[in-house]
Amino acid sequence: METLSIDNVKDFLTKMNEVAASNKDYLIELDSKMGDGDLGLTMAAVFAALDDFASSYEDEDIGGLLMKGGMAMAKAAPSTMGTLMATGFMRGGKAVKGSTGLGVSEIAAFWKAFVEGIMDRGKSKPGEKTIIDALYPAAESFEASAAAGEALPVASAKAKTAAEHGRDSTVGIVAQHGRAAYYQEKSKEIQDPGATMGAILVGTFVDFITEL
Amino acid sequence: METLSIDNVKDFLTKMNEVAASNKDYLIELDSKMGDGDLGLTMAAVFAALDDFASSYEDEDIGGLLMKGGMAMAKAAPSTMGTLMATGFMRGGKAVKGSTGLGVSEIAAFWKAFVEGIMDRGKSKPGEKTIIDALYPAAESFEASAAAGEALPVASAKAKTAAEHGRDSTVGIVAQHGRAAYYQEKSKEIQDPGATMGAILVGTFVDFITEL
Amino acid sequence: MKKFLNKPEKFVDEMIEGIMAAHSDKLKYVNDDLRCVCTATGREGKVGIATGGGSGHLPLFLGYVGDGMLDGCSVGGVFQSPSAEQMFEVTKEIDRGAGVLYIYGNYGGDIMNFDMAAEMADMEDIKVLQVVAGEDVASSKKGEEHKRRGVAGIFFVYKIAGACADDLKSLEEVKRVADKVCANVRTMGVALSPCIVPEVGKPSFQIEDGEMEIGMGIHGEPGIEKGPLKPADEVVETMLNAILVDLPYERGAEVAVLMNGLGATPKEELYVMYRKVAEILKAKGISVFHVYAGEFATSMEMAGASISLLKLDDELKKYLSRPAYTPFFEQVQL
């Protein structure tokens, strides 16, 4: 399978909704260490809103689905990650506006715009102990695969590994954004909750593709 | 000696100034128990102002001297007793306005108006643990002596005793005015500083007369 | 004691110097006495209104000297009465031939000194009348209103008497209106923490952890109910009900409400309280003409609040609505 149809995308969003829900407590616990502990709740809320929106989406423009879906997510939860996720889908969707099927290059474009949207919104860049650290390498990897003309399954596997490495790399660096930043040195040993969520997102996407 | 001349009165005021000064620390200590401890300072200040005014007073109207002297005292110290003492002299002076010599009846009239002025100003009456408790009996005594046509020395002796009894009577009653009233029951065993000052005032006046 | 000050004994003078440095366009000293302040510009033929009292209650008392309110104020030490002499000096300064009205709170020292000042003014043929504000329902039971302490409600007396004097009404007329306000305003307070008189350096009274004292006075005078801090709605109910039965304020009445913070209590909490006040008044069929919320009569850093209700008629409404402009209080025509 080389391209995702709009139904594939909707199915992925449904699966992502389930995954976010099942990771709720884990994320709450993680965010409680140096945040306000709401991450699990926000993620469950935004992905429920996204899935909900998708199921009622009539049009066949995948870009429009993801973009407007992002708007729906924004309404669902105010906290940082809610806004950032929403931004990612809005920008990612914009990037593939008009496409009725997503191949490797569209997928690469989607993730690229997704992570850049977050960097832009969060005034952040890789290496600052945020979700970026998981998403940026994944987007880069998809881009490289697209350039090298690799098949979707291959590209996906690489992207997942990249995201996991990125997530792990947040251990050992001091937080520079959000509440965790207040803890300075103390924040060093903790794995960034946002990056963890980023890896879950990419991972779920990739698993979905490979299971197709 | 049956009547006081204006010079006698001025000499008394000078003596009263000395007495107030020499009782400063004693009154401070007394007022510190349940007040703000300023009584010694205020009394020294107001009687200095009164003596000061008297020495520069040209006219021979004793009433005017005492009345205007009261005004001068009022400017000298704001605290309760300062205002009350000033009021006493203003009202007492008014009562003997025009007299160039004070006999028993004028002296009785002076103290009567003096204490009534304070009662009026302080909205207080005998038995409320204030200076009134010392001054009121003294004034009454002078009045009785005047009515009985007693001689000044006799009348004076009686008045002094009355003032001292009145002062002592403040031990055992609960304060109803000023800061001491906040202490309620606790104020009972303390001799009222104002009444103490009242007895000093009358005592000094009487001693002055008898020494003439 | 954690306060921004230099020497405690200079606290009041330096505060006044600061106020003067900031507002010299509106205020001036009376013959260079820091403790005697009046408006920079008087008005011929207008009744002069003077107040005075201890420091530590800003905007009381000095803060209400300005257009449409008061003409002069004598300032005492923290929680202490100014002297009769100072009140008298202010009286002479603000008298414009129409006489002077004293409006002040019902406290022994102040009464004594204002009476004295009035007597001194009388000796110089200045016509003086007095209005003593006492509306704290917690400070004395009904029937003994004359013993009640004056607290935040005096703001209404200043505002309305000030507007009346501004209309160039006679001294008797301004007094009549001021007395009417006193007769129709009631206040109840609650305290959560004490305050510190700088020269004393430690709290002169205590409120235990987790405790509140309903009815406590602004100098820490004992209240009527001491106990664990209750939810805001319950506290408001206790306070407001005591106020409502006292006048009483009945169905159909129209009132102005003053939600006053004692110092440390933030506006957020005043509005949480007002929410309940509005609910209760609505249920009782009492309509609200205007709400004032903020710090109108404080005790430095004391935590707590007071609620004042003024029952209005057309005359009081007219004067309350008038604009006023002082360095501490501004109001456009309502």
Added chain:
Amino acid sequence: MKKFLNKPEKFVDEMIEGIMAAHSDKLKYVNDDLRCVCTATGREGKVGIATGGGSGHLPLFLGYVGDGMLDGCSVGGVFQSPSAEQMFEVTKEIDRGAGVLYIYGNYGGDIMNFDMAAEMADMEDIKVLQVVAGEDVASSKKGEEHKRRGVAGIFFVYKIAGACADDLKSLEEVKRVADKVCANVRTMGVALSPCIVPEVGKPSFQIEDGEMEIGMGIHGEPGIEKGPLKPADEVVETMLNAILVDLPYERGAEVAVLMNGLGATPKEELYVMYRKVAEILKAKGISVFHVYAGEFATSMEMAGASISLLKLDDELKKYLSRPAYTPFFEQVQL
């Protein structure tokens, strides 16, 4: 925690309900969302000005919505940003065809959400420009002004941009003037005690007995000088000098001064501090056009103060002088 509240989690909503109950003649909700508030009456063709931010800072942010200042505000939980969605709803409500200007403080969450709201507005063809206020000189060194936190000085941005919009100037023009204010205002704060976020129930930061922290932020962000509380004059010197060298404010300059209390600090102390401010400015040949003293940007019951200086030119002076009228701030024409 000693506060007048009911359930901590209801604190913000009940506060807003109280504000609305008191001032429904001036304010209204945007499609029944308690957290979205705007003026009761909009004006055609006028640039809409929106702000927003966390609760616990009254009069910030909601309190400046009114005539001559702001048109709408989204309200977050205590010290938390409102959602982009709420900002967007307010934006749609106050847009009168002339576009909307966002003015808010320099905090990550707020920036993120206002950017997001702007993007949403853009998708619906509403023209939005943004001004981010950051003037706390203690929060970042010179050269890194863009990292500075927005504190009390934002009041000047609201006041002046509001007057400019009231003149029916264009969105670009209002933004230009607002940016000019940001470029010319500097603030420095000092804290004496922490505050408690109701839902947390205990102070989220500490200041030791007898200690002060100069430069601490209004959410307890670390300051630049921690140590024993010094005399007011010394504290003011440290703060004011840091402000003066930063812009810099030079001899001959004309400024407006804002003496802001953080909550528990009484006006008495603000004026003791201002006394020294006036002395220093006089010595430096800097003239003072107007002084604001009171609570303009607070942290609930936190004890402390901040000093803001705005360097004026004729344009800023003109707009600063204009009357304004909100439930929390009233000013007659200066």
